[in-house]
Amino acid sequence: MLNRSGYFTALLTSVLFCSPLCAEEVSIKQGTLALNANLQRVDEQPVNGRVALITHGTLAHNGMEIISTLQGLLADEELPSLAINLSLGLDNRHDMYDCTTPHNHKHTDAVSEINLWLEWLKNQGADEVVLIGHSRGGNQTAWYSNLHPKAAIAQVLVAPATWSESDASENYKQRYGQSLQSVLSQAEKMKPDDMMETTNFIYCADAQVTAGSFVDYYKPDSRFNTPTLLQQTALPSLVIIGSADKTVSNLPEAMAKVDNVNIESLLIEDADHYFRDLYADEIVEGIIEFLDQL
Numbered sequence: 001m002l003n004r005s006g007y008f009t010a011l012l013t014s015v016l017f018c019s020p021l022c023a024e025e026v027s028i029k030q031g032t033l034a035l036n037a038n039l040q041r042v043d044e045q046p047v048n049g050r051v052a053l054i055t056h057g058t059l060a061h062n063g064m065e066i067i068s069t070l071q072g073l074l075a076d077e078e079l080p081s082l083a084i085n086l087s088l089g090l091d092n093r094h095d096m097y098d099c100t101t102p103h104n105h106k107h108t109d110a111v112s113e114i115n116l117w118l119e120w121l122k123n124q125g126a127d128e129v130v131l132i133g134h135s136r137g138g139n140q141t142a143w144y145s146n147l148h149p150k151a152a153i154a155q156v157l158v159a160p161a162t163w164s165e166s167d168a169s170e171n172y173k174q175r176y177g178q179s180l181q182s183v184l185s186q187a188e189k190m191k192p193d194d195m196m197e198t199t200n201f202i203y204c205a206d207a208q209v210t211a212g213s214f215v216d217y218y219k220p221d222s223r224f225n226t227p228t229l230l231q232q233t234a235l236p237s238l239v240i241i242g243s244a245d246k247t248v249s250n251l252p253e254a255m256a257k258v259d260n261v262n263i264e265s266l267l268i269e270d271a272d273h274y275f276r277d278l279y280a281d282e283i284v285e286g287i288i289e290f291l292d293q294l
Contacts (some may be wrong), residue, residue, distance in 0.1 A: 023071070027092070027260075030119055034092040037084040040063050040071040045080070046124030052081040052151075053118055055110065057201060057276030059097035061085050066134055066158075066274050073284040079291075081132075084117050086110050092186060099204035103194065106216035107224075110140035111147060118151055128290065135247065135273065142229040142237075154236040154294055156269075156287050159245055159273050162254050163224035172218075176200040180218060187214040218219075219222040227254040230263050237263050240283055240291040242271030264290060 007145055025131045025154050027036045041046065052074055056067050062083035087093050089105035129152045133141030138160025172180035178200065187196060192212025201207045201214060222228045231239060241251050255265050267288040271279035 026120075028116060030087065030113065030116055032091070033087050033089075035085065035087050035116065036092055036094070037082050037117060038068075038071065039083045039085070040075050041082050042075050042078050046125060047080060047082075047121065048127070049155075050079060050128040050130065051081055051121055051126040052130045052132050052156075053114065053116060053121060054081055054083040055086065055131075055133040055137035055141050056083070057137050058208055059088065059283045060135075060137075060205075061093070061095050063095070065276065066280065067175060069280045070132070070283065073280060074287070077284060077288050079130075079288070081225065082117060082121060084113065086137075087112055096259065097208055101116065102208040102210075102211050103201055103204070104193075104210045106213055107136070107140065108143070108216060110137070112145045114144045115148065115151070116290045118148075130152045130287075132158065132287070133160065134158045136161050139224060139229070142226050142233070143223055145235050145237075146223075146229050146233060149233070149235055152211045152235065154238070154291065156240065156245075157226060158240045158283060159242055159248050159251065159276065160226035160239065161224065162226060162248050163222075165220045168218065168220075168224075172200070176205065184215065184218050187211040188219075225254070227251075227258050230255075230258050230260060234262055236290075237267045239263065239288065240286060241265060241267045242273060242275060242279070243267055243272060245273045248275040266290075 009085045023038055023040045025036055026039050027034050050225055052068065053069055056062055057062060062085045067083050071083055071158060074081050085093055088097055121129055131141045138157035141155055142160060145152060169180045183199065190211035192210060194211045196209050196211055196214060198206040199209050201209045202217065238254055268279055268282045275283055
């Protein structure tokens with residue numbers, strides 16, 4: 001009988017569709033938080049062998065177009081996948097993060113959550129996990145793989161985030177008309193759990209955010225720059241670039257400076273940051289060709 005008062009590990013919460021593909025929401029616990037993900041099976045087969053683990057971008061979710069489209073197309077190629085929702089500090093989170101909700105999460109939280117889901121997949125029988133991340137999720141995926149270099153067999157980073165201290169400061173100034181360093185200095189003087197009121201944070205103007213969260217997202221760290229993370233990785237990695245991407249417009253130049261035989265780049269002409277419509281097909285074609293070489 002279903003226990004309606006809580007979540008089981010890997011609780012099946014809904015069946016979306018099941019023929020010839022089968023997708024379902026599953027849940028695991030991290031402390032007091034329920035984490036959820038969309039498991040895309042192929043022909044209702046068990047989760048074993050090779051499986052992709054997909055991480056979304058900034059304040060987003062696993063139901064956004066690029067993620068759901070990739071899951072369907074990968075299943076067409078007989079590659080099952082698990083698209084996770086990062087909790088962002090919220091219990092059983094779905095949909096885009098509401099900017100009016102106080103922020104108490106960190107960029108680096110994704111590392112532990114990716115690890116939990118990867119362990120869940122392995123417990124289901126997945127012995128070859130391919131990490132896939134989009135945008136900030138691409139950076140978080142690369143950050144995870146650097147800390148856990150043997151956890152997966154490969155990674156695919158779709159329009160992964162780039163970073164420099166000067167760019168971060170300039171972008172914050174342009175978006176919000178104030179100095180990033182002044183807000184960061186204020187946050188660093190506070191206790192991590194102290195709430196900063198009406199603070200401009202990521203894409204959210206006049207947000208409530210803990211000082212610890214602000215520092216984690218904005219304190220200079222070269223690891224925010226995905227090409228830096230890729231310089232020394234031994235993990236086979238594919239970086240997918242959209243030629244019309246204005247969100248990480250410097251990615252082609254940044255990747256050109258990466259000298260590592262384990263890294264491949266795929267430029268998709270005219271694709272923007274979200275690779276809509278047929279550009280998603282090109283992503284999946286690139287992923288399958290890349291994995292066939294392993």
